[in-house]
Amino acid sequence: MTWLLLAILAALPMPGTQFKQLPDSKGKAEIEHACYTCHSPDLLAQQRLTPKQWTATVEKMMRWGAELKESDKQVAIDYLSRHFGPENRFTPTATTPMK
Amino acid sequence: MDRRTFLGITAATAVMPKRLLQMNGYPLNLETPLELLTDYLTPNDLFFVRSHWIPRMPDLKTWRLTVDGEVKKPLKLSLADLKKMPLAETTCVLQCAGNGRGLQNPPMPGVQWRYGAVGNALWRGVRVKDVLDRAGVNAGAAHLHTFGSDDPPGKVPPFQRSIEMEKSLDDCILAWEMNGVPLPPQHGAPLRLIVPGWAGDHWMKWLVRLSPQKAPQSGFYMDTAYRWPLNPGAPGVAFKPEEMKPLTELAVKSNITTAPKAVTMRGIYDIRGFAFSGAPDIAKVEISDDNGATWKAAQLDARHSPHAWRLWHYRWTPAKPGRATLLARATDSRGATQPRETVWNQSGYLFNGWHSVDIEVKA
Numbered sequence: 001m002t003w004l005l006l007a008i009l010a011a012l013p014m015p016g017t018q019f020k021q022l023p024d025s026k027g028k029a030e031i032e033h034a035c036y037t038c039h040s041p042d043l044l045a046q047q048r049l050t051p052k053q054w055t056a057t058v059e060k061m062m063r064w065g066a067e068l069k070e071s072d073k074q075v076a077i078d079y080l081s082r083h084f085g086p087e088n089r090f091t092p093t094a095t096t097p098m099k
Numbered sequence: 100m101d102r103r104t105f106l107g108i109t110a111a112t113a114v115m116p117k118r119l120l121q122m123n124g125y126p127l128n129l130e131t132p133l134e135l136l137t138d139y140l141t142p143n144d145l146f147f148v149r150s151h152w153i154p155r156m157p158d159l160k161t162w163r164l165t166v167d168g169e170v171k172k173p174l175k176l177s178l179a180d181l182k183k184m185p186l187a188e189t190t191c192v193l194q195c196a197g198n199g200r201g202l203q204n205p206p207m208p209g210v211q212w213r214y215g216a217v218g219n220a221l222w223r224g225v226r227v228k229d230v231l232d233r234a235g236v237n238a239g240a241a242h243l244h245t246f247g248s249d250d251p252p253g254k255v256p257p258f259q260r261s262i263e264m265e266k267s268l269d270d271c272i273l274a275w276e277m278n279g280v281p282l283p284p285q286h287g288a289p290l291r292l293i294v295p296g297w298a299g300d301h302w303m304k305w306l307v308r309l310s311p312q313k314a315p316q317s318g319f320y321m322d323t324a325y326r327w328p329l330n331p332g333a334p335g336v337a338f339k340p341e342e343m344k345p346l347t348e349l350a351v352k353s354n355i356t357t358a359p360k361a362v363t364m365r366g367i368y369d370i371r372g373f374a375f376s377g378a379p380d381i382a383k384v385e386i387s388d389d390n391g392a393t394w395k396a397a398q399l400d401a402r403h404s405p406h407a408w409r410l411w412h413y414r415w416t417p418a419k420p421g422r423a424t425l426l427a428r429a430t431d432s433r434g435a436t437q438p439r440e441t442v443w444n445q446s447g448y449l450f451n452g453w454h455s456v457d458i459e460v461k462a
Contacts, residue, residue: 012118015119015121016121016125017124018124019124037252038255039123039126040123040124040125042122042123042124043122043123043128043210046122046210046211047206053208056208057208063254064253064254064256065255086205086206090211092120092122092130093120093121094118094119094120095119095120095121095129096119097117097118097119097142097144097145098119098129098143098145098146098283098285099144099283
């Protein structure tokens, strides 16, 4: 029993070592390629945006250097809108205190 | 300690281990769980972390703070040079401008902070005024431009800012210490700007350059981001940058950190929290259990310094069985009172609507 509890304690990851996994569906590969260079998937998975807001955000990121082909843009926006719309609920990963 | 106590302690910590909430793994953005914000000085390892980009950690042997721009004598100062100057310290609140964005409706893009992008710490270093006096600021330099060492990729705009010279000379500090230990890397080592009473976007981390100038800094993080509507509109309304001004002072706010989930009618219960504002002090914190119809004063903790938070506590006696909702609201030393609803703004800054907790009251 004690060991089990201690194991749970030890299981908290160090900050920045574990990330949310994005759900599998059409557009995930494009997102991973275009967005993971500059931030972890957590930042995407916590948003609660309308398709209009996602379009503006993706276009801003493309201006800032996200590698997303113009022809893949809509697939990416659809993916983000499908999974991270206004009703989205997000539970952040709990990490260890930061020394 | 006997076996049962040991198991009890282990079980309690396993249920509620001290932890941070990861909002972004890189660059690092970490929120403190609200229920852990119960200390007057927030421990460094639990203090929230906000980064726009990943910093380059300098070699302290070669690190220098450059002071240039509208000055008579440009300077390059090592940490040792700075440490020879008169020591200054202040205890004050650091809150991310976007703390509470995740509570805004309708939602907007950005880190979806809820309650915990805030903390209170003792900062130690030198006064900005003492450093600028050594360089001799030219007449007419009205803005202090500030630069950190984080250098973003691609066409990402650099996080560069400026603050009014008047504020920087008044009470700003260049800090190398946080709560009595060297500033940790994630909090801006080796040097960070402390701007008491103002939102975190002004508190430049990984500071490498100060430059007094006649005009404010330009760029994305001055001209587009971190602006506040001149005349705030209804929720959902978006303003053009010229209809907004740079956001500066924090808004008056209080949060409840400690409250029981379930109680009985026969007890008196301890409710705790913190309160702060852009004003130097909090005048009162009040609690309501009837949806704001009547309010009773909470007890303010004696510990304080200008722009630090005030811890408070309140002894609550349930009035009737059922679900009770407790509300907290703060009033600052200039008379501003926390509003029921926050002022909605398109970037979700400075959320300060009344905070509530629900408590189950059993007969």
